[in-house]
Amino acid sequence: MAGDPVAGDTAPEIGVLALQGDVREHLSALRAAGASPRPVRRPEELAAVSGLVIPGGESTTISKLAVAFGLLEPLRARVAEGLPVYGSCAGMIMLADKILDPRSGQETVGGIDMIVRRNAFGRQNESFEAAVEVAGVAGGPVHGVFIRAPWVESIGAGADSLAEFQGHPVAVRQGNLLATAFHPELTGDHRVHGLFVAMVRAAGR
Amino acid sequence: MSSTPTSSTPATANPATPETGTARVKRGMAEQLKGGVIMDVVTPEQARIAEDAGAVAVMALERVPADIRKDGGVARMSDPDMIDGIIEAVSIPVMAKSRIGHLVEAQVLQALGVDYIDESEVLTPADEVNHTDKWSFTTPFVCGATNLGEALRRISEGAAMIRSKGEAGTGNVVEAVRHMRRIRGEIGRLRGLDNHELYAAAKELRAPYELVREVAELGKLPVVLFSAGGVATPADAALMRQLGAEGVFVGSGIFKSGDPAKRAAAVVKATTFYDDPKVIADVSRGLGEAMVGINLDTLPDGERYASRGW
Numbered sequence: 001m002a003g004d005p006v007a008g009d010t011a012p013e014i015g016v017l018a019l020q021g022d023v024r025e026h027l028s029a030l031r032a033a034g035a036s037p038r039p040v041r042r043p044e045e046l047a048a049v050s051g052l053v054i055p056g057g058e059s060t061t062i063s064k065l066a067v068a069f070g071l072l073e074p075l076r077a078r079v080a081e082g083l084p085v086y087g088s089c090a091g092m093i094m095l096a097d098k099i100l101d102p103r104s105g106q107e108t109v110g111g112i113d114m115i116v117r118r119n120a121f122g123r124q125n126e127s128f129e130a131a132v133e134v135a136g137v138a139g140g141p142v143h144g145v146f147i148r149a150p151w152v153e154s155i156g157a158g159a160d161s162l163a164e165f166q167g168h169p170v171a172v173r174q175g176n177l178l179a180t181a182f183h184p185e186l187t188g189d190h191r192v193h194g195l196f197v198a199m200v201r202a203a204g205r
Numbered sequence: 206m207s208s209t210p211t212s213s214t215p216a217t218a219n220p221a222t223p224e225t226g227t228a229r230v231k232r233g234m235a236e237q238l239k240g241g242v243i244m245d246v247v248t249p250e251q252a253r254i255a256e257d258a259g260a261v262a263v264m265a266l267e268r269v270p271a272d273i274r275k276d277g278g279v280a281r282m283s284d285p286d287m288i289d290g291i292i293e294a295v296s297i298p299v300m301a302k303s304r305i306g307h308l309v310e311a312q313v314l315q316a317l318g319v320d321y322i323d324e325s326e327v328l329t330p331a332d333e334v335n336h337t338d339k340w341s342f343t344t345p346f347v348c349g350a351t352n353l354g355e356a357l358r359r360i361s362e363g364a365a366m367i368r369s370k371g372e373a374g375t376g377n378v379v380e381a382v383r384h385m386r387r388i389r390g391e392i393g394r395l396r397g398l399d400n401h402e403l404y405a406a407a408k409e410l411r412a413p414y415e416l417v418r419e420v421a422e423l424g425k426l427p428v429v430l431f432s433a434g435g436v437a438t439p440a441d442a443a444l445m446r447q448l449g450a451e452g453v454f455v456g457s458g459i460f461k462s463g464d465p466a467k468r469a470a471a472v473v474k475a476t477t478f479y480d481d482p483k484v485i486a487d488v489s490r491g492l493g494e495a496m497v498g499i500n501l502d503t504l505p506d507g508e509r510y511a512s513r514g515w
Contacts (some may be wrong), residue, residue: 017241018477019240019477020239020240020261020477021239021240021241022236022237023239023240024237025236041478050331050339056236056237057237057238057239057240057261058237058238058261058262058297058298059257060259060296060297061241061259061260061261061297061473063256064257064259064473065259065474065477068259068470068474069474069478076395080382089237090237098452101259101296103256103296104257105257105347106277118296119296123298123318123320124298124319124320125225125226125318125320125343126225126229126346127225127233127234127458128221128224128225128227128230129223129227129229129230130221130223130224130433131225145229145230145233146500147230147233147234147237148234148237148320149504169222183233185238186229186233187229195483198213202408
C-alpha cells in the first residue's frame with residue numbers, strides 16, 4: 001500500500017521507474033510540477049510511493065529488467081489497486097494491455113485498454129517535433145517530441161483519447177493511468193507532469 | 206558554429222508541421238538510451254542475442270575491434286547488406302560506424318536508415334584534419350572523446366551524444382577510466398571558474414566559448430555521455446557508471462567471451478544496478494571466460510585508436 005495519504009498541499013511522493021531511460025528529466029519535471037520525486041528500482045521502493053512515472057527508454061529493456069528484478073507483478077498489483085501511473089513513450093507501451101508487435105517475452109504492466117504499435121511513426125530519421133493539443137492541458141498546444149514513438153492502434157471503451165496526431169491517439173487516459181507517445185520531459189514545459197501530479201493528489205484524497 | 210542554424214539549438218517554437226532532424230530530436234534520442242548498454246554485433250543472430258539480453262541498441266559492424274586489431278589493414282564502413290540484415294532482425298535502435306571525416310560513408314549510413322552514426326576512431330580515419338559536419342545530417346551522431354575539449358569540438362560539429370574513447374578491442378578498461386575521469390574532472394574545474402576565467406578556459410580547451418559556458422552552468426555536457434572502449438565485465442560497466450557515464454558501449458567484450466548471451470544480460474543488469482555490489486556479485490557468477498585482454502604497454506603507438514581524432 002501507499003505510504004501516508006497525500007494531503008492537499010504537501011508535495012506528493014512520486015517515483016520514477018529507474019531501470020533504464022530518461023529518468024533524470026522526469027525527476028526534474030516532477031519537481032518543477034510540485035512533486036517530491038525519487039527513483040524506483042526495487043519492490044520496496046515501489047511500495048512507498050503514491051504515484052509512478054514510467055519514463056521514455058527502450059521498452060524491451062525496461063520490460064526485461066522489470067521481470068528479472070521481480071518488479072512486474074508488484075507493478076501490476078499496484079496498478080490494480082489504483083496507483084496513479086504516467087508513462088511516456090516506452091512508458092506508454094508498458095501501460096498498454098496489448099502490444100501489436102511484441103518481441104518474444106516482452107511483457108507489459110497493462111492497465112490501459114489499448115493496443116499500441118511500437119516505432120509506429122518510423123525510425124530515428126522520421127522522429128519529429130510538432131504541436132499537439134492535449135485535452136485537459138490548458139494554455140495552448142504542448143510541444144510534442146516524438147522519438148521512434150509508438151501510436152495507439154486501437155482504444156477500448158474504458159479509455160479516453162486526449163490527443164491525436166495524424167489520425168492516431170498519442171495521449172490516453174484511463175482512470176488513474178495516463179500515457180503519452182511523446183516526451184514532455186524533454187521540453188521544459190511541465191504542464192503534462194502538472195496534470196499527472198494533480199491526478200496523484202486527487203487519488204490521495 | 207553551425208552550417209544549419211535551424212538545428213544548432215533546440216527549437217522553442219511550436220511547429221504546426223512536423224520537424225525532423227532537430228537538435229532536440231537527435232539529443233533526445235540519446236536521452237532514451239541512458240542507463241543502458243549498446244552492444245557491438247556482426248550478424249543478425251548476434252543482434253537478436255543482444256536484444257534478448259536487454260541491450261538498448263546495437264552497433265552493426267563487420268568486425269569487432271578485437272578482430273580489426275588482429276587482422277590489420279584498413280577498417281571501413283560495413284557492407285550495406287549486413288547493416289540491412291541487422292536492421293531487419295531487431296526492433297531496438299541500430300547504430301553503425303563511419304570513418305572519421307568520411308562524409309560519404311555517413312551519407313550512405315543515413316540512406317540505409319540507421320538510427321545513429323558513430324564517427325569512430327576504431328575505423329581507419331579518412332581525413333586527418335576534418336571531422337564530418339554532423340549538423341548537415343538528419344541522422345544523429347555519436348563521437349568519441351578523450352577529454353572535455355575534444356568532446357566540445359565534436360558537439361560544435363553537431364555530435365548529439367559523446368562517448369569516452371577508451372581503447373577499443375583490448376578488454377582493458379584502463380583507458381576508458383582515464384578518459385571518463387579526465388572529462389568529468391575538467392567539467393568539475395569549469396564549475397569553479399568565474400565569468401572572466403571562462404574565456405581563457407575556452408581557449409585552453411580549444412572549444413567554443415558558448416559551449417564552455419553552458420557546461421560550466423549545467424555541470425555536465427549538453428548531450429548524453431556514455432563510456433566505451435575496454436568494458437569486458439559487469440563490474441567494468443558498473444565502474445564506468447559510478448565514474449559518471451550515463452550508459453556503456455560494449456564492443457568485443459560480449460561476443461569474444463565464453464557465453465555471450467549470459468554475459469550480455471549480466472552487463473545489462475550491472476549497468477542498471479551499478480551502485481549495488483550485491484546485484485553485481487550475483488550477475489558476475491558463472492559467466493564463463495571473459496575475453497582475453499591486452500595490456501596497453503604492449504600496444505605500439507600506431508595501434509592506439511584513442512589517438513585518432515583530435
